[in-house]
Amino acid sequence: MKYAGWAATTATLRKAGFSDRVIRSAVKNRIIIRQRRGVLVLPDAPTDLVSALVANGRLTCVSAGRHHGLWVLNEPLVPHLFCRHGAAKGYVVHRESYVPTEGPHAVTSLADTLLHALRCLPEVEAAVMVESAVTQGRTTLEFLRARVPGNRNGAARRVLELVDGSADSPIEVVARLLFWSAGIRLEAQVELAGIGIVDFLLEGILIVEIDGKSHLEPRQVKKDRFRNNASTIGGFLLLRYDYEALMYSPDRVLAEVLKVLTSRGGR
Structure with a gap:
């Protein structure tokens, strides 16, 4: 029943080979619960x-x-x-x-x-x-x-038209649509020499990384620091944002992105 969606009709159980006596016994022993006439559910549904x-x-x-x-x-x-x-x-x-x-x-x-x-x-x-x-x-x-x-x-x-299947997380979708709404040209999940795959490359010059909880782990912090340095050495600008910034302060995020792009002549 769990495989079938936590519930089944009496008719379905009969077709599966369970007799009325077995079904009544299961209900009596609370193995299954009669939710309404003809519909039975598991107790932990x-x-x-x-x-x-x-x-x-x-x-x-x-x-x-x-x-x-x-x-x-x-x-x-x-x-x-x-x-x-x-x-x-x-x-x-x-x-x-x-x-x-x-x-x-x-x-x-x-x-x-x-x-x-x-x-x-x-x-x-x-x-x-x-x-x-x-x-x-x-x-x-x-x-x-x-x-x-x-x-x-x-x-x-x-x-x-807003979906392209490139995101690794829901917040990356939020970020992509935010940047698109401002007419910013972007590449998602793009691989850059000496840096690796970055979440977004805006106007060919600004890397934007979206930080999840894993980015707070010491090993990931060291990896991020290396990538940050590699980005600067490679001539790219870099901004990092987390879930809270994109969900609750999108205007600030967009303003910062546009300011950086404008200062470097990316727009």
């Missing part, structure tokens, strides 16, 4: 999945992201639910399904999750989720683009 089943729906959009192993920039204040019928109070409700999930799963298919995100979330948040799936090789931009045709999906297609 995640609460958000159980809530989705109770609401007769499936988690989708940003609420399904982590269940699919995708990057999620911000956790939603209100859960997102795919539900064909009913009000589903307390949820952001999505009605359309593009690639349906079969069975009692409490999470929409990866395709539906991404397509709902494209049509619902702010640009950066949607781009982060799609970039994650593309980077993992689990979908393609062509597949998604073909499922958002027409004028009403113009915003979704614009998000797809």
